[in-house]
Amino acid sequence: MVNVGIVGGTGYTGIELLRLIAAHPHLHIAEITSRGEAGRRVDEIFPGLRGVTDLVFQEPDPVRLSRCDVVLFATPNGIAMQSTRELLDAGCKVIDLGADFRLRDASRWQQWYGMEHACPDLLAEAVYGLAELNRAAIAEAKLVANPGCYPTAVALGLLPLLESQQFDLGHIVADCKSGVSGAGRALKLQTLFCEANESFKAYGASGHRHLPEIEQVLGDALGGCVDISFVPHLVPMTRGMQATLHVPVDGSLEQFHALYAQRYADEPFVDLMDSGEHPETRWVAGSNRSLVALHQSASRRDRLVILAVIDNLTKGASGQAIQNLNLMFGFKEETGLVSAECSA
Amino acid sequence: MVNVGIVGGTGYTGIELLRLIAAHPHLHIAEITSRGEAGRRVDEIFPGLRGVTDLVFQEPDPVRLSRCDVVLFATPNGIAMQSTRELLDAGCKVIDLGADFRLRDASRWQQWYGMEHACPDLLAEAVYGLAELNRAAIAEAKLVANPGCYPTAVALGLLPLLESQQFDLGHIVADCKSGVSGAGRALKLQTLFCEANESFKAYGASGHRHLPEIEQVLGDALGGCVDISFVPHLVPMTRGMQATLHVPVDGSLEQFHALYAQRYADEPFVDLMDSGEHPETRWVAGSNRSLVALHQSASRRDRLVILAVIDNLTKGASGQAIQNLNLMFGFKEETGLVSAECSA
Amino acid sequence: MVNVGIVGGTGYTGIELLRLIAAHPHLHIAEITSRGEAGRRVDEIFPGLRGVTDLVFQEPDPVRLSRCDVVLFATPNGIAMQSTRELLDAGCKVIDLGADFRLRDASRWQQWYGMEHACPDLLAEAVYGLAELNRAAIAEAKLVANPGCYPTAVALGLLPLLESQQFDLGHIVADCKSGVSGAGRALKLQTLFCEANESFKAYGASGHRHLPEIEQVLGDALGGCVDISFVPHLVPMTRGMQATLHVPVDGSLEQFHALYAQRYADEPFVDLMDSGEHPETRWVAGSNRSLVALHQSASRRDRLVILAVIDNLTKGASGQAIQNLNLMFGFKEETGLVSAECSA
Amino acid sequence: MVNVGIVGGTGYTGIELLRLIAAHPHLHIAEITSRGEAGRRVDEIFPGLRGVTDLVFQEPDPVRLSRCDVVLFATPNGIAMQSTRELLDAGCKVIDLGADFRLRDASRWQQWYGMEHACPDLLAEAVYGLAELNRAAIAEAKLVANPGCYPTAVALGLLPLLESQQFDLGHIVADCKSGVSGAGRALKLQTLFCEANESFKAYGASGHRHLPEIEQVLGDALGGCVDISFVPHLVPMTRGMQATLHVPVDGSLEQFHALYAQRYADEPFVDLMDSGEHPETRWVAGSNRSLVALHQSASRRDRLVILAVIDNLTKGASGQAIQNLNLMFGFKEETGLVSAECSA
Structure with a gap:
């Protein structure tokens, strides 16, 4: 059994981790922390877990956390970076579900997140945890930056097109929509x-923190710069x-479908x-799968519409963390x- | 592996059966029928099952169904009774998620369901599938009448009080609320x-089909007649x-709590x-559990309020069928x- | 034009007052206060009012408020009672949408609201603002206690039965359901x-603040004590x-219907x-009307079910305030x- | 008073017409038809209108309809064109809330709507009822084609940019979202x-009937061809x-804002x-207003994002019909x- 520590277990990604770990045959939650709820039973805060867990929230304690095999941070941005080095030095692996290690460029990070980075030197070491792009590196990683929900959906919709490097892509529009749990x-x-x-x-139509992350992950896939707009929206669910991806690209729908089918043939999720x-988003509710579909107007072959859906809490956060x-x-x-x- | 046949797999209880059976280690769906969708893949109708099943809906065929170990009817009322005898004769067990075998009294059934019963003689043989009341009989049964959702919630809220036979119960009010999937x-x-x-x-405030079923199951638990009103409501979810159960009964809250705690100590669900x-109903979404809680006003000891929640599709239908x-x-x-x- | 002051305009009853007053031919909002939003335009907080109002929230100022013809308190419990006497002395009329003046018995009020009452002597002067019961007194009143939402729905469902004083009513169950805006x-x-x-x-199944108010208003209608249970619920809308009212009372449905028809023939709402x-609650969304319907089982004449629906923000709060x-x-x-x- | 006839009053645009006409000082509903509900009171089908109307649905009768001053068709596509000429000949004015007269090109209409047009010669006579574009022509029109909901939102978001004819617009993406009532x-x-x-x-991501209408109305505003993609979505409300409009266009946000402010200064809606x-869409619920806002990333001046919201049943259908x-x-x-x- 792998001993797992969870820091910040009282948000929606925290409870989703608990739900998924309860169904995992090899994971044991050794430690779960919450400053606000320390001393209270987890199933008192989340009665949906009654009968599933006897855990009690603890005050964060670096020593006890460092005894875990892996620590998952389900915390607001800026928390994980405070103690990641210490945990890594103690031999722990770390997965941050927040944004602290997602951007390799510390100055961009500081610009978008409005605070100084506590350990910019770790940014080079962190592996961006999109298994569909970085599977081998994740397997070797000590520190994984779990991707944001929007970057995950956008990247899964575009990876085959970008990686093939056969196409001249114009300006891509990523018009994205999220359920309310994404707001925490x-x-x-x-x-x-x-x-x-x-x-x-x-919301965030003039600029959203996930844009630089989207640009970075798409750039990694393409091996170059990707020109993209991103507007997120809030859906009452x-x-x-x-992610609805509007891509100016020439080619036949059959050609694109074949490219995607080949690229994703062995991807489990x-x-x-x-x-x-x-x-439809309900088809992946609580699932780590992404559904992707391609569309092209019968009358014009110069544009492709790609639809990618995920559960923002599962593949978009906690499920992807368990995958990593x-x-x-x-x-x-x-x-x-x-x-x-x-x-x- | 037990070979399962499902008749009428395109409703909400049908898909819930598929979801649950997919997670069950000993069940294999040998046959799934639908008149309307015969020939189409199950995951074409329910894309949430993509990757989970390769099943194709079939026209109902008595011969193929009779080769199953058990047949589950997830059909409108009046369908299961048409072929149950044939299946039983062929050695199949049968669980009807509809109402055909829930009332022992054929004339009451005919009065509430507005049609003649096709096999009234089987009513005596059918076991009412509330495991919390009839566990031993279910284990021996060839034919199980899976309870209605409202009768399940009401019965689980009242069983300890009724079975104890220590209390003089006045007229009980069962004010019940259901999500929309209950309407099919x-x-x-x-x-x-x-x-x-x-x-x-x-809806149905002047009389609803689940009332005679509620009266029957509560009467079985009490060993006598229970005086009860029942009004169902539709909730936008x-x-x-x-079930909010308003019970005129004298006693202390501690006394009632102890009674319920003892009675339900070993009930898994x-x-x-x-x-x-x-x-809250969300705490049992997709779960076969029921949550029950007791309330009493500090100022009066002559009335008890019992709150019982279930998922209408799981414990209230398909989960209870798998339990049976x-x-x-x-x-x-x-x-x-x-x-x-x-x-x- | 009547000059209206609104204290506490940033909650859901506050915005509903603004919506209704905007459509009223004889009302002018002279003053609207908010400690938290003082200095901001009302339509900045509630963009649905863009083009409807140029009002700006002010710090509460007793002098300016006292120049209004009437002051409406849309504040948390315990606020209105701090300044009501001063306003009355200055010649203002006052309508409190909160609970400060709803109970005539100061000790019951203190018991349920957990604070000392600032002006218990005004309780006798306050008129309970249910026009259907106290129309004449309201017309003469300087101080109106606007009823709670649950008491309004329950009272409108029961008034004819209580006022007729012809019936021996047993223990009434008021099983009530509210949309989320009721929580503020x-x-x-x-x-x-x-x-x-x-x-x-x-929620509040062991005791809710609206119970003593329900008992008082029903007692006023009956001219005696009414034995009633009350359990509120939260609906995801x-x-x-x-209010679903379960009443043990003998009589024919026709008789009860005739009684209600006569009693409510001239009631505008x-x-x-x-x-x-x-x-259905949607049929009165944004309306000051209440819909009432009676039900009786065909097989038993000893119980009546009364369904009463209102919009909790309109007839249950701000609409009723304008009616008063x-x-x-x-x-x-x-x-x-x-x-x-x-x-x- | 203007005598209004409504054909097909049982859909969501029909009831919205009834709601709006009830609040209109100069309109009188002389006739309302429904094949399916003929003989039933309108407020029996729509109890939200109890107390507002005594109307009874009638079988459609050309003679009685032709006595109206104006006939509004709230019918499925293909119905209005069957009787429009007859009504016009009788001196009636006609507003079609369906699509029968929206495209000037009969062959494009037939291609997208899959049926032959019954009166293609009337297409030239029909005025496209977007007051913000065709105000003067509408005032003179006998036959108005009331715009589709999506074309309305898209056009209101783009009119100033198109009409100014100062900008080189690249390929526009119209990513649109609708509540479920749009589906009828x-x-x-x-x-x-x-x-x-x-x-x-x-839905309709490979091609939707509103695309040719969007292209036509935008082309009219520009005086040329507009290159646009359109993908509609269904929102659970x-x-x-x-309409989220992604426009490749160079200029400063201040410049664009000034253009829009000037263009829309006198537009009442x-x-x-x-x-x-x-x-937010809730800010225009039940209102004929459209809210429009512009966005530009601080770091790039080559793209504009325009957000336009309407109520699909009001400005997107029945409110716009009353405006016309x-x-x-x-x-x-x-x-x-x-x-x-x-x-x-």
């Missing part, structure tokens, strides 16, 4: 039920995310639908993640 | 999104059910919360049903 | 979208409220549906309140 | 509550629509927000449409 469990007026229910809106299909953990510890990548997760 | 997947105006969303209503807690199947085939009752089902 | 616009974990969405729960109908204001200033009771408010 | 009130599996709730999806604001009717009959354009429509 902190108390904010705009995530009150009566403020978010029965309404739709864009709890879970789910869609990317499910290419028939071209012309419309994936599986790779880091030599388990089969799907371990604990493949089950019938569909809902009515 | 047939095309009806009142279950359109724009008709059910952002609204709440009672997909899954979930709550009934989870008694501390008195004064308020269960486990008993009928000698598996541990929880097999395939206990996993972390919580959602954010 | 303050930041609370349980009203976050992801906590309230897709779930249903009871923004607006709407239903109570709409009696045919017996056997099921009102109309009476207090001699306007036709429906002024500004009757329009086509239905939604799709 | 017909019984369809995909609009059942449990199919649409808690999910998000694109009843009402509301957003277009409300330009400050640049950088994010409109007001123009056609010489009423002030806002008559009956400007009121406080915001919701909590």
Whole structure:
């Protein structure tokens, strides 16, 4: 059994980690911390876990955490970087579900996140945890930067096109939509039920932190710069995310479909639908899978529309973290993640 | 492996059966039928099952069905009774998720369901599949009448009180609420999104088919007649059910809590919360568990309020059917049903 | 024009007052206060009012408020009582949408609201603002206690039965359900979208502050004590409220229907549906109307089920306040309140 | 009073017409037809209109309809064109809320709508009812083609940019999102509550009927061809629509804002927000207003993001029809449409 420590277990990614680890045959939660809820039972805060766990939230304690085999940070940005070096030095592996290690360029990070980075030298060491792009490196990594939800959906929609390097891609538009859980469990007026229910809106349309991350991961796949716009939106539902990718690129739909089918043939968590299909976010609720489908207008061959859906809390956060953990510890990548997760 | 046949697999209880059976170690779906969708892949209708199943819907064929070890009917009322005898004669076990075998009294059945019963003689043979009441009989049964969702929630809320036979119970009010999936997947105006969303209503307030079933199961538990009113309501959510039970009964809250705690100590799927807690339906989404909690006003000891929540599609239908199947085939009752089902 | 002051305009009842007053021909908002938002435009906080208002939130100022003809308190409990006497002395009329003046018995108030009452002597002077019960007194009142949402729905469902004094009523069960806006616009974990969405729960099942108010108003109608239980529930929708009233009473449905039809024939805001109908909360969204319907089982004449729905923010709060204001200033009771408010 | 006939009053645009006309001082509904509901009271089908109307649905009768001053078709595509000529010949004005007269090119219409056009010669006579573009022509028109919801939102977002003809616009992406009422009130599996709730999806991504209409109206504004992609999506909410418009165009945000501010200064139903604001669909629920806001990344001046929100049933259908009717009959354009429509 791998001993897992979870720092910051009271948010939506924290409870999703608990749900997934409970179904994992090789993981044991040795430590779960919360400053705000220390001393309270986990299933008192999350009664959906009654009967599943006897864990009690602890005050974060570096010594106890450092005894774990791996520590998962499900914390706000800026927390993980405070103690990652210490944990790595103690022989722990670290997966940060926050943004602290996602950008290799410390100055860009500081510009977008508005604070100084506590350990910029670790940025080069951190592996960006998109298994579909960096599988081998993740398996060797001590420190994994778990991707953001939007970058995950956007990258899975574009990887085959970028990696093939056969196409002249114009300016890509990534018009993305997320369920409300993406905004977290902190108390904010705009995530009150009566403020978010029965309404739709864009946010961050002039600039969102996930843009530099999207540019970096797409650039890695292409081996060059990708020109992309990104606008996120809030959908009145709890879970789910869609990236609608508008790509100016010449070619036949059959050609693109074949490219995607070949690229994703062996990917356990990317499910290419028939071209012309419309994936729905509910079809991956609670699942680590992504559904991808391609569209092209019958009358014009110069543009491709790519639809990619994920569960923002699973493939977009905690499920992807477990996928990375599986790779880091030599388990089969799907371990604990493949089950019938569909809902009515 | 037990070979399972599913008749009528395209409704919400049908897909819930598929989801649960996919996670069950000893069940194999040998046959799944649908008149309307025969020839189409199951995961074409329910893309949430992509990667989970290769099944194809078949026209119902009595011969092929009779080769199964057990046949589950997830059909409208009045269908299962047409072929149950034939299947039993062929050595199949049968679980009807519909209402055909729930009432022992054929004339009451005919009065409430508005059609003649095709095999009233089988009513005496059918076992009412509430494991918490009829566990031993279910284990021996060839034919199980899977309970309705409302009767399940109401019965789990009242069993300890009724079985103890120590209390003089006055007229009980069962004020019940269900998510929209309880109304099924047939095309009806009142279950359109724009008709059910952002609204709440009672239905069947002058009389609902689940009333005679509630009276029968409660009467069985008490060993006598129970005087009860029942009003169901529709809640704008997909899954979930709550029974709020208003019971005129004298005693202390501690006394009642102790009674419930003792009665439910070994029930794998009934989870008694501390008195004064308020269960939420989301805490059992996709789970076969029921949460039960007791309330009493500090100022009066003559009334008890019991809150019981279930997932109407799981414990209220398909999960309970698998629980019954486990008993009928000698598996541990929880097999395939206990996993972390919580959602954010 | 009547000059209206609104204290505490940033909650859901505050914005509903603004919406209704904007459509009222004889009201002018002279003052709107908010400690938290002083200096900001109202339509900056509530962009749905863009083009409707140029108001700016002010710090509460007793002198400016006292120049209004009437002050409406849309504040948390315990605020209105701090300045009501001063306003009354200055010749202002006062309508409190909070609970400060709803209970005539100061000790009961203190017991349920957990604070000392600042002006218990005003309790006798305050008129309980249920026009359907106290129309004449409201017209003469200087100080109106606007009823709570649950007491309004419960009272409208029971008034004819109680006032007739012909019936021996047993213990009444008031099983009530509210949309989430009833919980207010303050930041609370349980009203976050992801906590309230897709779930249903009871709350306050062991005792809720609206119980003594319900007992008082029903007692006033009956001229005696009413024995009643009350359990409120939270429904995943923004607006709407239903009271399902289970009443042990002998009589024919026709008799009860005739009683209700006669009693409510001239009530502008109570709409009696045919017996056997099921009102839906969406039918009164944004409207000051209440829909009431009676049900009785065909097989038993000893129990009546009464369904009463309102919009918790309109008839349950701000609409009723305007109805009271109309009476207090001699306007036709429906002024500004009757329009086509239905939604799709 | 203008005598109005409504053909097909049982869908969501039909009831929205009824709601709006009830608040209009100069309109009288002389006739409302429905084949399916003939003989039933309107408020029996739409109880939200109880107390507002005594109308009874009639079988469509050409003679009675032709006595109206204006006939509004709230019918499926292909119905209005069957009787429009007859009505015009009788001196009636006609507003079609369907698509029959929206495309001037009959062959394109036939290609997208899959049926022969019954009166292609009327297409030249019909005026496209976007008042913000064709105000004068609408005032003179006998036959108005009321715009589709998506074309309305897209056009209001782009008009100033197109009309100025100063900019070299590259390929525009119109990524649009609609509430479920846009799919109508017909019984369809995909609009059942449990199919649409808690999910998000694109539809028509390979080609949607509103594309040729969008191309036509934008081309009219530009006086040339506009290169645009259009992908619609379904949002789990009843009402509301957003167009997110991604436009490759050089210039400063201030320059574009000034252009929009000047263009829309006198438009009663277009409300330009400050640049950088994010409109929410709930802010125009039930309102005929559109909210428009501009965004530009601080780091690049070659792209503009335009957000335009409307209520799909009001400005996107029935409200716009009343706006057109007001123009056609010489009423002030806002008559009956400007009121406080915001919701909590």
